[in-house]
Amino acid sequence: MAVFVLDKQKRPLMPCTEKRARLLLERGRAVVVRLAPFTIRLKDRIGGAIQPLRLKLDPGSRVTGLALVRESEICDPETGAVERLEHGLWFGELAHRGQAIREALEQRRHYRRARRARKTRYRAARFLNRTRRAGWLPPSLQHRLDTTVNWVERLRRLAPISALSQERVSFDTQALQNPEISGVEYQQGELAGYEVREYLLEKWNRRCAYCGARAVALEIEHIVPRARGGSDRVSNLTLACRPCNVSKGHQPIETFLKGRPALLHQIQAQAQAPLKDAAAVNATRWALFNALNATGLPVETGSGGRTKFNRTRLDIPKTHALDAACVGTVDQVRDWNRPVLAIRATGRGAYSRTLTFNNGFPRGYLMREKRIHGFQTGDWVRAEVPKGKKAGVHVGRVAIRRTGSFNVQTPGGTVEGLSHRYCRVLQRADGYGYAFQPKPDTEDARRAA
Template identity: 45%
Template sequence: MPCHPARARELLGSGRAVVARRAPFTIRLKDRSRAGSAVPGVQLRLDPGSRATGIAITDELPRIVAPEGRGALVRRGLIGIELRHRGGQIHTGMMRRAGYRRRRRSANLRYRAPRRDNRSRPDGWLPPALRHRIDSTTSLVTRLCRYAPVLEIHVEQVAFDTTAITAAAMASGPRDPEPTHAGSDIREFLLAAWKRSCAYCGATGVRLNVEHVIPRSRGGSNRVTNLVLACIPCNQAKGVTCIEEFLVDRPARLESVKNQLRKPLHDVAAMNTTRLLLVKALATRGVPVHTWSGGRTAWNRQVMRLPKSHTLDALATGGFPRLLRPRGKIHHGYSTGDLVAALVPRESGPASGSGASRSGPVVSTASQR
């Protein structure tokens, strides 16, 4: 069970515990077992993503909330991890291997006919780039369940409706007083895709409108491949002109916008494909798994005024009580919980009887020292 860093130093100093793992820093008691201890347990929360997954270990305790003076359930974040996936690298490697095989077949075996795509695949098969996301997440969850008494797993399960994204993109634009769920999803998708900045000038921190790259008067559609975010001055200046005419004096910006519009739904397709299989794989760990919507996570994060990140999204996943924010200590640029690797030289003195100097790596955490 996670404890305070001061308590961990006391247990290590007295010899009652030993270091079991450096990252995350884990100690193991030597004088008693779990059967003879009272362990309340912790919760494991996940925010799956196409390129990175946020993982947080939390505990929830009833406490008296000041100044109201009434009881409330308080959640405390113990460990935060951001797992970055290598799906893009795996896809590139698979395409490179396919090119090697294609070239070898055409160079050495010209008489051989191309092999048809008639090979059967087992149920639940996924491409290696997508299977990696599930395997790496479940592997890390299994290790964390060994280091901490995890009683529940909470997963944010987001389903993107691609039909609503492409067919009803402008059904609830910024001028609609009552936006629908599909409209809010498409706007949130564009905000994440364009990093909350104007696609034409890169301005941030201003009001952004949903903009058609090819105007509707010139045959443009409401698909995501034809939508960007633009600030009000750029939106008014562009008007009904095409993007080639509007950015004729900025070719670098024009090429950047076109490159990002070529494959806008790859991340969405990856999330829709792996969301159910990830929950199914986590359910085999013998721990109850609870799923929550992405809207609930966003609401919890906005109420607590937390910045956008994968680890904080994992912390806000699920029914959200009061959030207990720990006070982070900073000493000489190091914060609580930082993993530090130091090379400390030691020169032997007259008392040691040796004239040689030695040095060795010392690894510790800022929460210990």
């Protein structure tokens, strides 16, 4: 994974290799600024040569893929065509906490309803004075937009990014439901069929709708056969393995599943239900596109079908980060098999001062102080315990206590009851948790695709 580099005046320079960063630190020419993403600052240099860098995003409802690539051009000796070559420098996967926000708001709504129900005096209804500003998004989706834009700005402060690429729509639901719409690029030529197939794979959980088989070749199957008037609309399509597809043939689904009424009802209901993840992505695609345009950098967009086409053509396994590297116009991608920084949005705590039982009554009070002995929950610390049962070096996120006895969450588990005297801050809490994922397993990732 490339190391971000800042000059003496904290302006971004070209990322360097881990080996070069280690030599600069050993020779005293640089200091560490951040551990995740790992960043150093040079002591004896101002400015430097800049090469074109592009930050590519694959927005998802739960995880957003990030890929920082260096662009160059090569000439094909046979055809003479100029191709865009991308070198992978840094990859990240940003996990959102939209579901946690939704659950917290739902709990708050129950608390408010119970509190108002306990009051016996009459109060006039106030629901008519609630208005929403233009461009309003639900808090769970607004969080997804804000965290994505936040990381774009963070990476711009760490690297001289000159262009952005965004997968603006994973699935164009209007075009999927109306295949006769013309003028859409992926409906023509070599991209035809990629959008529909990828949508169905996500909607039907990558398994046969009839027998539930996984990790087998799946075929697109018409619920109402075309021979009986069925259409090509996505609401009439599902996935089936070859034996089930042949066995069903031109039979109506009611006849084929005559002895399994529960499965028949499930398939009919799931066929009409929209894909929630696609709806969440589509709800924020234009807001994210406008926010990226506001940065002043050129923004390239692409569809989910083009992303999958690029990934399949280049024989790259499927992960969120590598999907981001395949967004937009891609001719070749090199150095993509790198570790990935997993970024998890954890929040910055809660306003509530108590924990509650299921019925809403308090069951304990939380600390009023945010910091104890200079530490706060979420800090990345290094604890060096000299003796005892917990002797050793423990590195991870800390959870503070008023007594000064802290818990440190390490990759191997949680170490409880460490004194604050043994702890040293490596990186302050910033609302995110970090973990380093190894290089993707090529065979497993390709089977999942």
